[in-house]
Amino acid sequence: MIDPKLLRQSAVDVAVNLARRGYIFDADEYLALQERRKILQVETQQLQSERNSSAKAIGEAKAQGEDFEPLLAAVEDLGERLSKSESSLQELQVRLRDIELDLPNLLDDSVPDGKDAKDNVEVRTWGKIVDFDFEVRDHIDLGEALGMIDFEAASRMSGSRFTVIKGALARLQRALIQFMLDTHTQEHGYEETYVPYLVHEQALIGTGQLPKFADDLFKTDTETPFYLIPTAEVPLTNLVCNVLLEADQLPQKYAAHTPCFRSEAGSYGQDTRGMIRQHQFEKVELVHFVAVDESKAALELLTGHAEVILQKLELPYRVVELCAGDIGFGSAKTYDIEVWLPGQQKYREISSCSNYNDFQARRMKARRRHPDTGKPELIHTLNGSGVAAGRALIAVMENYQNDDGSIGIPAVLRPYMSGAEIISARH
C-alpha cells in the first residue's frame, strides 16, 4: 500500500510514477473522494464529540441527583444523525481503502523504462555456457529416458502441471534444497524457519497477493477458508505482521524451504510441457526485514546470496533488472536471476529478488521503534528466491547431461548424495 498521506498530497506525482508501469491511477477521482471523506469525517467527529459531552453531562447530573430529563431530550435525535453520518463515512472509507489496496507500489527511480520482459536490462552474466559436442536433450527427454520423471502418473492422479519424480532425481532435488538451506544459514546468516503452508486471507492481503490476484491461488472450501501459499514469502513476511520491533532488532533474515502452490490461471498455453511451470513446486525463499534506509543495500545483498547458489552449482546465469512494465505488483525494484537451460537454448527465471520498501509493512502493520525518537515507524521488507528448487533441478539436468543420457552431479551436491558423481539409468 502506498502511504495515503502521500497519495493525498502528491496524487499527481503518484499517478506519473504508476503510469510507468502502465497502471492508470485516476488522481482526480481519488482526490474528489478524499475531499468528500474530509467533510464527512469532520462532521462525524463533531457529532461524536457532542454525544460524548452530553453523555458526560448526564452522568454528572445523575450522580448529583439532579433532574437530567431535559438533557436527555436535548440529545433525542443525535443518535440517528450520528449513525447516518458514521455509516456514510464508513462506506466512503471502504471505497478509498479498496482503491488503495488495488494500487501497485511506487517504482524506485532506478527502475528502467519498458513495456514487458523484452525491455528488461541485463545487469551481468556469470559462467560459461557449455558447447556440447552432441545433440542436447531437454529435462523431459532426459528424465523420462532415465525412468525418473513420470508426467503420466502425475496426470492420472492430479491432471496437468504436476510431476512425479523418482529415484536419484528425487533425491537430487532434496539435495539441492538441503544445499541451499545450509549455504544460506551457515554462510549468509539466515535463520532457518519452518512455516505453515496454509494461511488466512489476511496474510495474503499483507503481502499483496490479495485482493487482486485471487485467481492465482488455491483456496479451501472450509468454513473459514485457507489459502495454499504460492511462495514462502507469504508466511515468512507475515512473521512481522502486527509486530512492533525494538530499535535494535533489525535487520533480520529468514530462510525457508516450502512447496509452493499456484493455480497459474493466466498462463494457459505457456510451458505446458515439462516441469517449468507447475501447480506445485519446491523453493527456498529468503526474506529480509530492515530499517527504511537500508533496503537498497539489502536488495543487492539478497540478490548476491541467490547468485552464490548458482555459482556453487556452476550453472551459467545472468541477472536482469526488471523494467517498469514487467515488475511485480508490490515491488519497488526487482532483479531476476535467469539460469541457462541448454534444452531451450534460453535463460529462464530461477529467482526473483525484490525490494518492497514499506508497501507490505504498511499492509501488515510491521513496525519498529525508531532508535532516536522512540516512535514507531514502518520497516522495509524484501524477498527473493534462493532459489527455485524445481527449476534448479532442471538446470542441473540439462547443464550436466552427458552423451549417454546420464547426468553429472555438481560437486557441492555430492555430500548430499552419498558421494555419487553421476546419475544413470537403472537396469
Added chain:
RNA sequence: GGAGAGAUGGCUGAGUGGUCGAAAGCGCUCCCCUGCUAAGGGAGUAAGGGCUAAAACCCCUUCGAGGGUUCGAAUCCCUCUCUCUCCGCCA
C-alpha cells in the same frame, strides 16, 4: 468432534454501565543520589486518524473482530476468529 476458560498498552496484569485510554508491575527515557558497581528516589512513557505549511493545542477512534442494547459500553447481549485446559480421535 465434545466440555470448559480466556483475548486489555512494548510486555505481565487489574478493572462488571458514567469522572477509564484504562490501576499496579516490568521495560524504556530523563533527572537526583551514591567515589565505581550493586541498589535507591522522582518525573515521564499506547497506537492510529482529523485539524495544521509543519507542529503544539484541540478533537475523534481503538480494551481480539463484527453487529446490537443504552443518553453513555473494556464492562451487558449476539455472531465470528484466535489462544489455553480436559476428554475423544490421530501422524
